[in-house]
Amino acid sequence: MPSTTDSNLEIGRRANDEARADFATWLMMSKLNSVDALPQEAQTFFSSYLALAARGKQAESAAAEATIQTVYRHYYARMGGTGTAPVIKPAPKPKLMSDNNQNNRDNVTPFRRIKQDTPPPREKKKMPVALIFIGLIVLAVAWRYLSKGSL
Template identity: 50%
Template sequence: MPTKAADMLIARRADTRARADFATWKMMAKLNGFSALPPEAQSFLESYRQMLANQTEADASEATIQLMYKRYYAEMGGSGTPPQIPSRASEPPKDHGNVTAFRRPPARPKQAAPDAAAKPRLPVALIFICLAVVYVSIRMLWR
C-alpha cells in the first residue's frame, strides 16, 4: 500500500521528535534528573535500560527511538502502520568542501626604529605654544 504524502510528513515529524526527546531524556537521566522526567519518559528510559542488557548501546537507542516513533506517529494522527524512515545515524556525513576553517590572520610585523627619512613629528608642547601665540595675537588685534 503506498504511503500518502501527509502520512510521510507526519512520519518525519514523529521521527524527529522521537530522536530529539530521546536525546534530551537520556541527557537529563545522566545528569541525575530522572525523577524530574514525565512518566512517559521514565517508562521509555526503563525499556532502554532493559535493552542495554541484551544489545549494544546504538542498537538499544535505535530500538527505543523506534518505539517512541510509533507512539508519536499514532498521536500525531498518522493512519495505519508508520512508514519506515531511514535511520539518520547510519548515513555518513557528506563532505561538501565549502566549509572554511577559521584561521587567525597573520600578525603584522612591528615597525622598526624610525628612519631619518621619516617625517619628524612635532612635539605637543610646540603645538600648544603656537596655539597660545595665535590666541594672544588675536586678542591683541581686537583691542
C-alpha cells in the first residue's frame, strides 16, 4: 500500500501544519524564557534544535527546518499515518506588494485618499429653534382655546 494515499496526504498536511505551529510557539516561549513550561517531549525537540543551531554547521533556518521535519515525522506517526511521511511542500511565501519606491520592500500599503467623483449630497437645512418654540406656543394656545372654548 503506497504511503501517498489521500488520507495519508491529509494526515501529512495536518501534521506538517501542527509541527510548524508548535515550533513557532516554542521559539516564542524561548524568547520569553519560559521553555520550562513546555511538555517534556517539546523540550526534547527544542533542545535538539538548539544543539543543531549551536554546532554552526547549519544556519539557524536550516536547523529550524530540520527540527520541524523531525517533529513532522513524529506527529505523522502519532496521527495514524502509515508508511513514511509524505513530502509536504511548504506554502509559497506571499509576494511583497510592489510600490513606486522599490527600496521599500515591506508589505505595508501607504494610505491614499480616494478622490470622490461626485460632490457629497447636501444636508437638509435644520429648522431654527425659534420657529419650533413659536409652533409650541401656537399649539398650547390652540389647545387651551379648544378645551375651554375661549381665551
